[in-house]
Amino acid sequence: MALLAVLLPSILSVLAAAQGISMFVFGDSLVDDGNNNLLDSIAKANYYPYGIDFSQGATGRFSDGKTTIDDVLCDLLGIPYLPPYTAPGLNGTQLLGGVNYASAAAGILEETGQHLGERFPVNQQVLNFESNLSQLRALLGEDIRGYLARSIAIMVLGSNDYINNYLLPSLYSSSEEYTPEEFANLLINSYRRQILALHSLGLRKFLLAGIGPLGCTPNQRFWGEAQPDQCIDQVNAIVGLFNRGLRSEVEQLNINHSGAIFSYGNTYAAIDDVLNNPANYGFTVVEKACCGIDLGSQAQITCLPFTSPCENRTEYVFWDSFHPTTAVGSIIAQRAYSGPPSDCYPINVQQMVQI
Template sequence: MARKTPPRLLLSIFSLLPYLLPCNCSCKVAETGGGATIRGMFVFGSSLVDSGNNNFLKNSLAKADYLPYGIDFPLGPSGRFSNGKNVIDLLGDQLQLPNYIPAFTNPSTKGSRIVHGVNYASGASGILDDTGSIAGQVISLSQQIRNFEDVTLVDLEEQLGCKSTESLPEYLFVVGTGGNDYSFNYLLSAASSNVSLETFTANLTTTLSHQLKRLYSLGGRRFVLMSVNPNGCSPMVMARQPMRKGCIQSVNRAVSLFNGYLKSLVDIIKPEMPGSNLVYVNSYKVIRDIIKNPDSKDFGDASTPCCEVASIEEGGTGVLCKKGGSTCTNRSTHIFFDGLHPTEAVNVVLATKAYASNLKAVVYPINVKQLASI
């Protein structure tokens, strides 16, 4: 005569079934509008895409958590290095994402707040770990990726109820970095360094490719790579050589070399990352075109900062706005808000072109809208 299984044992077996059987968790995502099929964005990089991570770094000099930063931003000063929205905010608008992408270091960035993505970018940081030391505490790109892997992924799986490898293909991974590796690293040490610009750039690109592959191994499949801006045309750089007129071409040549490598990387790295799609956004060209012909783009001043910049003599950096300092009244026609960072008006042009341009000289090989619809 067969023995009956005790009720308590049956209960224990059924309670273990979810752990013993394959997960049927669904990560299916609803369309966010305009044909886009993404949940949100994970953002890595420097101040051009930082949404406030440096606010929570005690020993960082690279902060924008005070007026006049954010003078035109709905939430006021937030740590964005602009008078209003940065390019990430505006891409989010184009993609019809429901919220601003929260900064990782903000203690409230957890739970349901991360389901549309997280921003890890840190002002003054770079691809190389030692870039940005001049600004005190910053979060390098490598550390940003570790923060994503060690902290966010665990939380994300809990929020979505499925493995991150299932959900991450439905996010954009936006990477905007590299400029500081020249401005605050190579160009500061070029005189004493025996490393050529070509060797430095090749090594920088190789390092970045390893970091992109790491994001791919974690589940990232759709990447947006932002080029470095024409920093040689920034008020910060031109102020260092006041006797010269126009952009400092040696700086622009350096970042242009990197941008060329970065665009090539889109084709080179794709076979090594099966199932991935990468888009190169030529922000250098977009902003350089505005600087060359500001009047044709409804801009005016192409060389001076809109805000009153705190000089080194005043205890500032020569880059950032003076706390509580004055600003220009025509912010919608200014190109640079401070000594380095563009105004919201320029960011609008850049985000619009990144999202919808059909010119391969601007977006390669496809635009962000097409990437989001793949």
């Protein structure tokens, strides 16, 4: 049994690759990336007291359990949970099912999140992916081209470029240097270069997730002194500029690269629907974070280590001051996987797999 437990992840990865299902994730949420920055420390210290059950595959990355992309979407696709790029001994057949290159505090811009310590911005994540290709080529030989063309690249970026850059004027000058429209264009232009770099390396199926309504997070409600039941509309309007730009970019990428498929994941709409209709999804708390110290109308701006979380986690929209709970993550993942074009445009992940 012990030997089977050791071999099982590699066996599952091989089976997933044989079925043509592999997933590579690039983003800003991974904490076990070996950088040991401030966010890593907070999240890792929270694992034990928050009762996260790792035996069920939960990663616990700024979450009360499974994450939207890695764990929940992996479940829907029927593939093993993705190892992080820095996982000890990651090589060979373990790579075949896919890898998560995401990094906590990372952004599209290299300077984003620099006050939080070491992290892998998206340009470095692309380089990390490229560093694994030699091992994959050794395993697959001439089949590498077909393997990469069948694989799915999930890209979840942009939130940190606002939370830990543009909306943090005390540490970053970007909001003084760029109008909201200019900053959104800067992000899209930088993002495009990294997307096309991955395309040049052989990936052909891309899910590009938009940013959620950041103005509705407990952090922004608190600092923006929002009225009860109100979000910070100005912040949501700024985020909307990026989302509209990304959706337009998806349309242009599909026109310019006929042998590939790019889809836009409407994260904003999914979370906005939950916030406006919480009872429909079984949620009762939309303004406060499950993990945080109650300051009255809002929750604390950070999730401190060893702080006891709420007991009814499934009733909360937000786990900490920024991130949704696993319950919300499951909704986002399901919409990306099988939702209509209003959720995932022009096609969803399930349809993408079948191409």
